[in-house]
Amino acid sequence: MFDAHAHYHDKAFDDDREEVLKLLKNKGIKRIFEAGENMAGSLAALETAERYKGDVYPEISVAAGLHPLYIEGVWEDELQGLEELLKSGKAAAVGECGLDYRGIKDEAVRKRQREVFEAQLCMCEEYGLPAVVHSLDAAEDTLRLLRAHKTVTGLLHGFAYSAEVAAQCVALGWKIGIGTVITRPEAAKIKKVAVSVPAESILVESDAPYMPVFGNKGRNDSLSIFKITEAVNKLREEAGAEKICQKPES
Numbered sequence: 001m002f003d004a005h006a007h008y009h010d011k012a013f014d015d016d017r018e019e020v021l022k023l024l025k026n027k028g029i030k031r032i033f034e035a036g037e038n039m040a041g042s043l044a045a046l047e048t049a050e051r052y053k054g055d056v057y058p059e060i061s062v063a064a065g066l067h068p069l070y071i072e073g074v075w076e077d078e079l080q081g082l083e084e085l086l087k088s089g090k091a092a093a094v095g096e097c098g099l100d101y102r103g104i105k106d107e108a109v110r111k112r113q114r115e116v117f118e119a120q121l122c123m124c125e126e127y128g129l130p131a132v133v134h135s136l137d138a139a140e141d142t143l144r145l146l147r148a149h150k151t152v153t154g155l156l157h158g159f160a161y162s163a164e165v166a167a168q169c170v171a172l173g174w175k176i177g178i179g180t181v182i183t184r185p186e187a188a189k190i191k192k193v194a195v196s197v198p199a200e201s202i203l204v205e206s207d208a209p210y211m212p213v214f215g216n217k218g219r220n221d222s223l224s225i226f227k228i229t230e231a232v233n234k235l236r237e238e239a240g241a242e243k244i245c246q247k248p249e250s
């Protein structure tokens, strides 16, 4: 199994990162896709991947990028730093990048999010890398930008839109990231998405340390992908859809 989206460089793992990663490998997590949220986070993610190399740990691949909610005063410098990092060839993807309009009314802030997202999509084109996209309450603008950069694909992490939007993203070649939200009884929208898209377009992700499985409190980890996969496959079986099977190489 592989976890398509997590943050093991997060301080939530500072006390026991090594033990957690060893345990994950023991339990069958072969690979983890780690995502940065800004330059400091992306560098920390790369450091984590470098430090925990070897047979006793899962293989860690890193997405380096600027999350829409972490765009601060020096974002031009951050983008320049990101480009330098991508040139080094150390990152496997660009992200998390994207748009998050939730609770943001200020049009200037939204516009800056779009600029920074589009700059990162251009970097994907330039360096031939996939993107890891975070998008909330911004379906229309996200789709418009994905269409404007058709050669770029990747993961729409923590997918939060309708089955109709999912179908349009899949048609553009994107993977739909399904996380622990599906374990919540009220999550009708993602449940529809989970049965409507082709099996090969779904990637299961923990978003650890965030988003614990429904009913749990505290820190999440990649073992939750077993519960997510089970929940997705139960729904797909009921709907007569082909089951998903998350292989570490996909």
Ligand SMILES: [Zn+2]
Pocket (backbone or CB within 6 Å): 005, 006, 007, 035, 096, 207
């Ligand atoms: Zn995340």
